[in-house]
Amino acid sequence: METNKVPLNTWMVIEPVAYGGMKVLSTHRNQTEAEAERDKRNSGLPQKRYSAVMALQPVAERMGPLLN
Numbered sequence: 001m002e003t004n005k006v007p008l009n010t011w012m013v014i015e016p017v018a019y020g021g022m023k024v025l026s027t028h029r030n031q032t033e034a035e036a037e038r039d040k041r042n043s044g045l046p047q048k049r050y051s052a053v054m055a056l057q058p059v060a061e062r063m064g065p066l067l068n
Contacts, residue, residue, distance in 0.1 A: 006022075006024065006055045007024070007027060007055065008055050008056065008057045009054065009055075009056065009057070010027050010028075010054065010055070011027065011028040011029070011030060011031055011033065011034035011052060011053075011054050012024050012025075012026060012027045012028065012034060012052070012053060012054070012055075013025045013026045013028070013034055013037045013038050013041065013050055013051070013052055014050065014051050014053055015049060015050055016049070016051075025037075025041070025050070028052075031052070031054070034052035034053075034054075035052045037052070038050045038051060038052040
């Protein structure tokens, strides 16, 4: 998934994919739900593969030109 299409301000469980990309597997209402899903998916794996994250909109992206 392209980073500009990631849901903002939403907890999600992601899986890494080729070339530094990521695949959103699920979205959640809060951090606790996302971390529980992540832990369930990582259970039994030799290395942790899945992550619980929240994408935040960069503040600078919304800023207009600075006035002097």
